[in-house]
Amino acid sequence: xxxxxxxxxxxxLLPFLFVTLIWGSTWIxxxxxxxxxxxxxxxxxxxxxxxxxMFAYAAWRGERLTLSGYGWGFAALLGMxxxxxxxxxxxxxxxxxxxxxxxxxxxxxxxxxxxxGRVFLKTKVxxxxxxxAGIAIVGVGMMILQEYRAAAVGAAEVLIGTALTLCGVxxxxxxxxMQGSNIARAQSMVVMIAWAMLFGALGxxxxxxxxxxxxxxxxxxxxxxxxxxxGVIAS
Numbered sequence: 705x706x707x708x709x710x711x712x713x714x715x716x717l718l719p720f721l722f723v724t725l726i727w728g729s730t731w732i733x734x735x736x737x738x739x740x741x742x743x744x745x746x747x748x749x750x751x752x753x754x755x756x757x758m759f760a761y762a763a764w765r766g767e768r769l770t771l772s773g774y775g776w777g778f779a780a781l782l783g784m785x786x787x788x789x790x791x792x793x794x795x796x797x798x799x800x801x802x803x804x805x806x807x808x809x810x811x812x813x814x815x816x817x818x819x820x821g822r823v824f825l826k827t828k829v830x831x832x833x834x835x836x837a838g839i840a841i842v843g844v845g846m847m848i849l850q851e852y853r854a855a856a857v858g859a860a861e862v863l864i865g866t867a868l869t870l871c872g873v874x875x876x877x878x879x880x881x882m883q884g885s886n887i888a889r890a891q892s893m894v895v896m897i898a899w900a901m902l903f904g905a906l907g908x909x910x911x912x913x914x915x916x917x918x919x920x921x922x923x924x925x926x927x928x929x930x931x932x933x934x935g936v937i938a939s
Contacts, residue, residue, distance in 0.1 A: 730938045731803035734795060736930045740922040743795035744912030746931070749921075751787045751905035753935025758898035767892050771899060775891045778882070779899040786879035787904025788911070793872030801865030805851060809869040812844060816877035825884050901939070 709716050737746040762769055771779060797806050815837045821827040852862045882888060888896060912919075922928075 726938055728807065730934060731798070731807040733930045733933055733938070734798055735803050736926055737934070738795065738799060741920050741927070742912060742916040743799070744792055744908050744916060745920055747788070747791045747795055748905050748908035748912055749931050750791070750935045750939065751901045751908065753931060754787075754939035755898055755901035755905055757936045757939075758894060758901055762892070762894045762898055765894065767895055769895055769898070771891055771895065773890070774887050775896065776899075778887045778891075779896055780903045782879055782882050782888075782896070783900035783902070783904030784907050785875050785882065787901050788907040790872045790875035790879065791904075792908065792911070793868045793875060797865045797868035797872065799865075800861045800868065801851070805847070806865070806869050808847065809844060809866065810873055810876075812840060813873050813876055813880075815841065816874060817880050820877055820881045821884065824881055 737743075737750075741749075759769060794806065794810070818827070818829055818833060818837070822829045848862065848866055852859050883893070883896075909919075
């Protein structure tokens, strides 16, 4: 029996580095989506593009582009949690604190993922995970405290940005656990995500129109390329 591949095995290391590079860069690109265009419209554009890319990918795979049974309602709920609530919180958080701090806070996602997975999916939680999670939470808490004391933008801004980010973390965690449920597993995950993105984008559009008015677009290459990058590659 061959030994399991290690992190340094190219077929493990290269995808890991690729995903890390994309995930890490999204926080910087998001800052370029804020300004002329209200955050909710930027989120909506991102996931309309993302949904189109996912449907195209599903069609290329030859998959049936419909859901069955409870899949439609489930996809709508998933879309609201992941592609509406989560990203509206995150985009607004970056109006108050740096993208780096948002990224570090979001790294805590594994903690509610594991705990909610234990509650709803009956997954196992090991003691060493709880120890590591506790250390991570303390470390991030100390970082937030330092940012709170030294922030040039004001302490209140740090608190608001942190609260918005943590709301995004919980929304993302809820959607991650939903994807591990039996209802999700009964569907094609690619098609499920495509519909969830579309439903989320529609929800983003309704919220954006009600709160900020009709669609606004920034017709610059930087903004439009950012939308395409976030929608097709990062999402």
